[in-house]
Amino acid sequence: MRKIWLIIKREYLVRVRKKSFIVMTIVGPLLMASLIILSNYLANESQEIRAIAIEEDGFKFSNQLEDTEFLHFSKIPSEEALLLKTNFEESPYYALLNIEKENFTLYSNQQISLSVSNSIENQLEQIIEHQKLKAAGIDLALLAEAESTVKISTKIISEDGNTSNSKAEGSIGIGFICGILIYIFIFMYGTMVMRGVIEEKTSRIVEVIISSVKPFQLMMGKILGVALVGLTQVVLWVLLTFAIATIAEFAFIDVNSTSTELNPEQQSIILSEISSLTGGIDLLKIFISFIFYFLAGYLMYSALFAAVGSAVDAEADTQQFVLPITIPLILSFVLIQPIMENPDGSLAFWMSIVPFTSPVIMMARLPFGVANWELVLSMGILILSFILTTWFSGKIYRTGILMYGKKASYKELWKWLTYKE
Numbered sequence: 001m002r003k004i005w006l007i008i009k010r011e012y013l014v015r016v017r018k019k020s021f022i023v024m025t026i027v028g029p030l031l032m033a034s035l036i037i038l039s040n041y042l043a044n045e046s047q048e049i050r051a052i053a054i055e056e057d058g059f060k061f062s063n064q065l066e067d068t069e070f071l072h073f074s075k076i077p078s079e080e081a082l083l084l085k086t087n088f089e090e091s092p093y094y095a096l097l098n099i100e101k102e103n104f105t106l107y108s109n110q111q112i113s114l115s116v117s118n119s120i121e122n123q124l125e126q127i128i129e130h131q132k133l134k135a136a137g138i139d140l141a142l143l144a145e146a147e148s149t150v151k152i153s154t155k156i157i158s159e160d161g162n163t164s165n166s167k168a169e170g171s172i173g174i175g176f177i178c179g180i181l182i183y184i185f186i187f188m189y190g191t192m193v194m195r196g197v198i199e200e201k202t203s204r205i206v207e208v209i210i211s212s213v214k215p216f217q218l219m220m221g222k223i224l225g226v227a228l229v230g231l232t233q234v235v236l237w238v239l240l241t242f243a244i245a246t247i248a249e250f251a252f253i254d255v256n257s258t259s260t261e262l263n264p265e266q267q268s269i270i271l272s273e274i275s276s277l278t279g280g281i282d283l284l285k286i287f288i289s290f291i292f293y294f295l296a297g298y299l300m301y302s303a304l305f306a307a308v309g310s311a312v313d314a315e316a317d318t319q320q321f322v323l324p325i326t327i328p329l330i331l332s333f334v335l336i337q338p339i340m341e342n343p344d345g346s347l348a349f350w351m352s353i354v355p356f357t358s359p360v361i362m363m364a365r366l367p368f369g370v371a372n373w374e375l376v377l378s379m380g381i382l383i384l385s386f387i388l389t390t391w392f393s394g395k396i397y398r399t400g401i402l403m404y405g406k407k408a409s410y411k412e413l414w415k416w417l418t419y420k421e
Helices: 002-016 019-045 078-086 114-135 140-146 168-202 205-210 215-251 269-277 283-311 315-334 336-341 346-353 358-368 372-400 410-418
Strands: 050-056 071-075 095-100 103-107 154-157 163-166
Touching (some): 002 215, 019 215, 050 078, 050 114, 078 095, 103 114, 114 140, 168 215, 168 283, 168 315, 168 336, 168 358, 215 283, 215 372, 315 336, 315 358, 336 346, 336 358, 346 372
Parallel strands (some): 050 071, 050 095
Antiparallel strands (some): 095 103
């Protein structure tokens, strides 16, 4: 155990002292926050006012098209429309809408934005509907008064009979983010283990290390050391994200407010939004489960990645072995959205139990509510799977780590697995 601890310590300290770790851990949340703010800013800035010319014989549609925040309509004579079709560059118009009876055509010298065409289509559809209703003798004013908006509030009843507000948007957001993070972390830290094994093997450093420790001890030390690196990074990301959110909250408080005391809404804008979106969701349970599935899923997959790294001499040779390992992980990533559409279905249940997909799928299901027995069963199977994959990977690792100059095949791996000392 002491030797494994020394390897863990070495792997941990070597990686946390790297500049790449510092950049990703400290600057990463800042860059992500900047990216979100910048993308929202650019999205708003990219919405420019566009002038749409209308060519129509009469006023059946042209006098009913209403200007919007980003679209301004102008009816022009047919002669001007004819000239516009041949010379858009020098005109102030973005597009020309030609109306002939109920046939509509948009002309422009560039690809017309989907939002522009959709906005015009919606208005034209509404105009035609109103004209048909009017022709049928239906009073549009009465119809407008009859229009109603219904907003349903959802509540979750707990086992003790208490109710709490809930929003599907919060469950979808948390499930999607947790599932994606688990997927990224397993890939990122698993491949880190594989590359570390390949580097030590190709540089022949492993021959010196093996003289002091057993191959299985070396593999476990490397896996656990990188796991601690990942856990450190996750914790720091959570703390930094909370700090950035707090700073952003104070930064956006109205500094021109004449009141010396802030009302509760001003004091906790972000917290109140989070609270409203996450009502009825056990955040502590999700956080603990996230840490467990991150560590257990990583440990299981990294053992397989370490076995792959020990079986090859270069990273380019890993593809044939990595693909079968990662197919379940990729499949779970692809099915996150369908699973969240039906989190209690049989597909969701079995994929949250199967250990190769459970880290991602269970985290996607948890915000919607999962029975405790399902969670315990999933965790138990994942732990057993980690032990089994580590045992199998250890048998490959102890032989493959000292094999050079020969490309391993599946037949060779089977021989290493079934080899008896």
